[in-house]
Amino acid sequence: MKDKNQISVVKLSDEPATEADETPEFESISQIWRNAIVLSVVFLVLFTAFGPVQDLQSSLFKEGGMGTTVLAILYGAFVISGFLVVTPLINSIGSKWTLVISIVCYITYVAAHFHATWGVFIPAAVMAGMGAAPLWAAKGHYLNTLAHDYAKKKGVSNDAAVNLFFGVFYLFMTSSSVWGNIISSQVLTPSDANYSIAPLSAEELKLCGKAFCPQNTAGNNTNLLRPPESKLYMLAGIYTGCTCIALIIVSTLLQKLPVEMHKSGGLCAKANCKPKLLIAAFLQLKDKRQLLLIPITIHTGLQHAFFGSDYTQAFITCSFGNWWVGYAIICYGTAGAICSLLFGKLVQFVGRIPFFTLAAAVNVTLITIYLSTDITPDNIYRYLIYAAIWGMGDSTWRTQTLSLYGVIFRDNSEAAFSNSMLWKSMGYITAFAYQSRLCFSIKAYILLANLGLGMIGYFTVEYIEYRKCRAAYKFGTAKERKKDVQLSFMAYVDLP
Template structure:
């Protein structure tokens, strides 16, 4: 992850090297933190780069997120789809421990983004011939690339957000939250375009009889178990011609995202906090951050939930509720509603959080996700009540917008003196959530998965409230940038 020591003093003489005495979340002084040079970008350039990186991710994840949503339905034999997704995040953890600062220090943030995006192209191509021998190696590659991709993105946005706040004399944490909100607003529309592509292609061939017996419907929803798909024609794999068409379109989108980064994104010249460290030293630094930070420990369940809830909507809601009762061709249409809600709320939340703070939004997420999960436990999905499939997806999208936008911004706000180690820890915890959720997806029934989600969202919200209380007590020690 690209380094930027984000704490700054407006009165610094930028012609000289200065250091600042800051305080961590415990109120302890952090001496000798070297402050970054004044940015060479104008406000117009900063906004341009925000749009460029957002559009590039939109193109890339139009392909990947929609393909991820389909893995549990397209590649369900022996759990190939969900196991491959679990491998992605497992290798994301391993790579995230040491690759991001090292890679970015060597090739720079811009080219780290471009190279990492190419790893996603490999995975999309593997779906053209989805067998264990292609999917697992491709999952290893994309997992490695994802670690550097998201670390570079988080630090890039944190840097330009902090710069913009300094140039406009506005709140640093509020401005960073707005930048993350704009990014995720654009990024989450990938759910719309990618799912529209898949549903349009797959719906070209609609079965003559869409009726499904009550006996089969009884085994959908929370009662669904991985072994039940053999007796349900709604879960049959689409024709290979359609799969080739979808993957071909997705490959084009991903390649266009790489070109967007390569041509239009400006470089930012900073070194990482691992630039003078060996891999062993860097791992030690990350481990110390993880061990010493009280905030980090308390945020583990909430950060893991960001992975678990994303895996649930992509791997379990799509298969157990949508595909099981209405067919795989309807997955995209329902997920469009999820994507629209997610994108719209990402922008709104990013703008409002500087006035409301983080707490009300995390409470809202707890209510929406918790209520939806409890309802899904008792609801028997039925195609006659189509609106409910969309309504649950919308509620989940609103909550996901909070989780994805504000947890990122929260890490940038709480851990400004060492953003690289903090974001590496964030990715580690989030990836652990993905691994757990995708790892057991093909082996346990959906009701158990719902209970797991309920536990994590409840514990995560409660512990975040503790962080909020601790942070308010430490307000007097903060450096107002």
């Protein structure tokens, strides 16, 4: 899922690593990059289909709140799968075949749009949710392994390699919204010569934007009508084809991880699949830093769902028509793709704090604009620019939140990334659950309140890490100081 951008590190052995233990690695840097590109292309093609499908749910299937309710169910299944399925599945069959099975689940959900009813949608959403957590966990484990091998061969820090590989991955991943929404916009744009697009009256426009309420469908507003069935079938056919292509690529071109190829007798034969791994995330809550990061992690999912379901419905579909949603997402995705790669490099020089602050400022500024201005129907480009700026902030939330978890919880990464998955998903579930029941302005204030609480918790964690970093530098040996600063506190590049 576009908006489930989590990574998870799956431990393949409970035994502590020693210098004598040589973990199998890829043979060359070119082989590492080949697999990184293949994995990125798989997600590009897969989310070229799933991304637009998710973004259009609130606009195309608003009757009874079906579209967003189904998404809430999907993300609920995602959370359950994250705790019950991820570790046993990856440890049993490896990252590659976990990706294969997960993509099959996605195909089921996208194909369900050929017959979009509650009875078809709900089981398909459960399947997609159950496959989504293993998909992202396997991706995270695979990409982390590539970055680790790359760092050893190139002699660079592991943090720098992780930032590089995840930056490149999200360049591909985020750009999927461009290609997928070009398709949706072209298909949904009215092409019938007998179909005329009548401008909205002043009274109808007043019910869009900041005053929009999903339960009040603006009377005669033709922009809110469902497209012809023929167009929906065309979209379903194109996107189902994309998901099948992704399945073929990952099955035939992605190599298994060397460490998984050298395992025998089933990876679940050891203690890796014991029930204790299923409750690791709850034990992680004993760490006060994890508790402090819960609100900002929720915000990562909440703000993405707010844009994808609330902004697009209230400002784009209601005011200009659902065929403009794709163009708004293209602007959003393009800005996000560029910033994902750019910020992934810049964070090595200025640290992550400026980027978290920038993302928060973007959200606060845009929400203030949304709540204080009226719709201007003759200037669609203003709202496309707003979408691009929001994409810049979203790229920061997704990449830097994941990086933050990986850096400060290095010694317990599996439990930490499970918590990242859980609380970000809670943001999605909450936003989709109330999307069709609350007015736009109320949802905007909820987002602002959670953001304020989240930034307080985030800055507190940064202060805790700063104090710990200074203590390590002051009291450690020269060799230990270098390791601590390089591996655990990369953000503090100006440490004296």
